[in-house]
Amino acid sequence: MSEVKLHFDVVTKTPTLTGEDAKTSQAILTMLIGSHMKKAKAVVQQYGFLSIDKTGFIVRASSFKGLLRVASEYIVELKSIELGLGHAVCSFLDVEGSIGFPSCALPIDLENNEQRKKVEVFMKAKWINIQDDKIVYNNYPCIPCAIFGAPGLKSLVRISLNGDAVAPVETSQYKLYFFNELGRSKHQPEKKLNPLIFEAIKPGTIISLEISFASNLAKLRGLRAKTCDPIQLGVATIWLAIQLINSGFFRLGRFKSRGLGRIEINPREDTLKMISEVLGAKPSPEAITKKAITILENELKERLK
């Protein structure tokens, strides 16, 4: 399959707390004591994602990759459970107590005692079989690891923001009062209240997202797909992940539980056409989703039969 490059417009629907200052690479959240921004009184906490410096605020492509990976992991596991095939994603599998973290890695060394223990977990889940000292990979690496990479396994996708690893964005300062502060506000003058002040990407900001798939698959090690072209599986899984993100299940940045970080990832017209061609579906979102589900389900049935 020739090189596949997909272009999306990411639109922030609510203020989004992600990114950092280009100059300092440092993120700061300020909780004010009293109403004045007196440095001596300010409690500054390092959070890694915010900035009070207005110049050169950037977002990272890796944040979007992480978001797409988490959503992909969920949709793959969801479909597998629905089909009664058990766990299909390594971060949902209990590999020596490391639930929630990817655990696929290549190569597997059977003589290494520590790796042997992990292999037994994968064998129990029928992801791996050992026949005459040879390893047969059924569902290893799992689909998200096959797409987004794992230790010893190069990522099938490259995610960039208009071709770069970072993109500049405009932010706004927001001043919010927690519920208990609003309660106190009945009895206290404003200067005695503690607002939360943060810098966030404004709603309505459009960020250009590019997802490209590796064109030279020969150099990529590991099982990628059993029933279709790996790029087809990758496009199908990422498309389904995007649907979950657009529905609000998965969000970007901090304070997600308070309604922040909701984004929509919209394909451009030519991208929609390209996705439909790659998947062999009609160029409508509904038809693409149906086809993507079929591709993913067939792959899961083959891997975990």
Next chain:
Amino acid sequence: MAKYIRKSRNKHITNVLTLIKESAKDGKIQLSVLIYNPYRLMITIRKYVDAHPLKNNISYTDEGQLTAWLLKGVLRYIFLKMSFEDSQWRYLFGSSARRETFGSCAYFDILSGEEVKRVLQTLKLLLPPEKSVALEETKINIKTEWKYLILYIKDFPISQSAMASDIVKKACKELRLELVDELRFP
């Protein structure tokens, strides 16, 4: 006394964290979406904010977003009010400033009827056919001019008899919110 509270809080957090981990191990964590009509709640909170000059300082002007922000705090208070024994429930909404840190298991959105219909249409395609038929009925009944509160919950068993979504439902009932529909993934 302060030390006692901290210890007690840590114990609660550890309990909830253990429950979440155990549930994840068994593949019991599901995502569920609860859709409410928050009309009454929004009026209450709007009044609360309007009653004070603080409004001028809130640059977060969108009514829906503001309500979503406040709602998390409201639910925490309701959980605390329900009973001391169950105060650990509030950690369903995450904890960051304690010994053990974990993320919130519930997200909020306040959307217009039209936006809700769009979300339901997307989710419908991802669900198996038997669930998507029921979802279509909900979609038809959504009123475009209304606003809806959507709670996204990573559902897990919080006690032997209750799921995380059960206690959120109880809390929403306290707020007199009318449950429109409930979806479960898977």
